[in-house]
Every structure is written in structure tokens, then in C-alpha cells.
Amino acid sequence: MALGVDWAIQWLTLSAKVMSEHRAELIELDRAIGDSDHGENMDRGFQAVLDKLAQTPPETPGAALKLAAMALMSKVGGAAGPLYGTAYLRAATALGDSAEIDAAAIAEALTAARDGIVARGKAELGDKTMVDAWSPAVNAAGEVLAEGGDAVEVLAAAAEAAEVGAVTTDPLVARKGRASYLGERSAGHRDPGAASTALLLRAAATAAGF
Numbered sequence: 001m002a003l004g005v006d007w008a009i010q011w012l013t014l015s016a017k018v019m020s021e022h023r024a025e026l027i028e029l030d031r032a033i034g035d036s037d038h039g040e041n042m043d044r045g046f047q048a049v050l051d052k053l054a055q056t057p058p059e060t061p062g063a064a065l066k067l068a069a070m071a072l073m074s075k076v077g078g079a080a081g082p083l084y085g086t087a088y089l090r091a092a093t094a095l096g097d098s099a100e101i102d103a104a105a106i107a108e109a110l111t112a113a114r115d116g117i118v119a120r121g122k123a124e125l126g127d128k129t130m131v132d133a134w135s136p137a138v139n140a141a142g143e144v145l146a147e148g149g150d151a152v153e154v155l156a157a158a159a160e161a162a163e164v165g166a167v168t169t170d171p172l173v174a175r176k177g178r179a180s181y182l183g184e185r186s187a188g189h190r191d192p193g194a195a196s197t198a199l200l201l202r203a204a205a206t207a208a209g210f
């Protein structure tokens with residue numbers, strides 16, 4: 001089953017709902033190893049995405065993700081704003097103006113998003129950042145694609161791997177971002193950006209009907 005603009009709009013709408021529902025939880029995670037604003041930043045950013053969707057309904061999945069990128073870049077702020085903005089923009093570019101996207105296109109878009117985050121933030125796997133959720137998601141998507149999985153199965157595998165990846169940040173010592181200022185004291189807490197990534201990728205799979 002290929003996914004169209006309805007899926008993309010559904011994903012972004014569900015993302016806004018999920019960021020609002022998990023706002024307090026993401027704030028708590030960021031309170032432990034950062035500056036307590038990640039939940040607020042993401043909630044504000046996705047409310048702006050909702051506003052833009054209502055103002056100018058996109059006609060393709062790529063246009064929907066581009067609209068989201070612009071809203072996130074201008075409204076999220078902090079470290080996560082430019083990182084997520086770059087991720088959604090690179091994903092949008094990968095999708096181009098296709099009306100329907102298949103499993104290969106989804107896997108490519110996820111890869112482009114992760115590569116954009118790495119290009120911008122220079123974090124490596126294990127640095128206790130959102131990359132620790134994105135990279136396993138990209139790998140899992142590639143594996144399911146290679147096994148002949150469809151778009152929904154690729155998204156479901158990515159969501160699952162991102163959730164596991166977020167949990168793996170718990171014992172890590174942060175080497176990038178604000179949490180790195182804490183050194184060893186950053187261990188024992190989940191990275192907020194990895195947690196929000198897992199929530200967003202789960203929303204993508206749910207929107208696809210998984």
C-alpha cells in the first residue's frame with residue numbers, strides 16, 4: 001500500500017496531538033539533563049504546524065513535510081528546532097512531488113532525515129541524542145524494505161526501533177548538546193530528543209494504519 005498526502009496530514013496532525021499529550025513528560029526528561037523546555041518547544045512547534053496545515057493544505061506528502069519543516073524551524077527554537085527542521089526538509093526533498101510514496105521512498109526519506117540531523121548536529125551513534133533513535137529506525141526500515149515489506153511495515157519497524165533506541169540512551173553519557181555539560185551525571189536519564197523522535201515515528205506508523 002502506497003501512502004499519499006492524507007497520510008502525511010494525518011501524521012502531522014497526530015504528531016501535534018502526541019506532542020501536546022507528552023509535553024509534561026518531555027519537559028521532565030529535559031529537566032533532568034537539560035533546561036526543561038523540550039516538551040514546550042515541541043508542543044509549540046507542532047501547534048504551528050497545525051496552523052499552517054489549516055491555512056494552506058498541502059497537496060503532496062513532500063509539500064506537507066516541507067510545511068512542517070518551515071514551522072518547526074521558526075517555532076521550536078533551541079537545538080531541536082533546527083535539527084527537526086532539517087530532518088523534515090531533507091525528507092521532503094527526498095519525497096519530491098510524488099503523490100504516492102512506497103516503501104522504498106519512506107526508507108529513503110527516513111535516511112535523508114537522519115543524515116540531515118547528523119550533518120547539522122555532528123552527533124554520532126551513542127552520543128545520547130535523537131540520532132540514537134533515528135539511526136536504528138533507518139536501519140530497521142532498510143531491513144524491512146529489503147525483505148519486501150510495504151510502506152506501512154517499514155514505518156512500523158522504524159517506530160519500533162526508535163522506541164528501543166530511545167531506551168538505549170538511558171545509561172549513556174551525553175557527548176553532544178546541553179546534556180553534555182553534565183558529563184557523567186547525564187547517565188541514568190533518557191534523552192528527551194530521542195524520546196520525542198520515538199513518539200513522532202510511532203505517530204507516522206499509526207497514521208498509516210498500523
Ligand code: ADP
Pocket residue numbers: 030034035037038041077078079080081083117120121122123128129130131176177178191192193194
Ligand atoms: P535545547 O537543548 O536547546 O534546550 P531542546 O531541549 O528542545 O533544545 O532539545 C534537546 C534535544 O536536542 C536533546 O535531547 C538531543 O536529542 C537533541 N540534540 C541536541 N544537540 C544535538 C546534536 N548536536 N545532534 C543531535 N541531537 C542533538
Ligand code: MG
Pocket residue numbers: 030034035036037038078178
Ligand atoms: Mg532543552
Ligand code: MG
Pocket residue numbers: 035037078079
Ligand atoms: Mg532550551
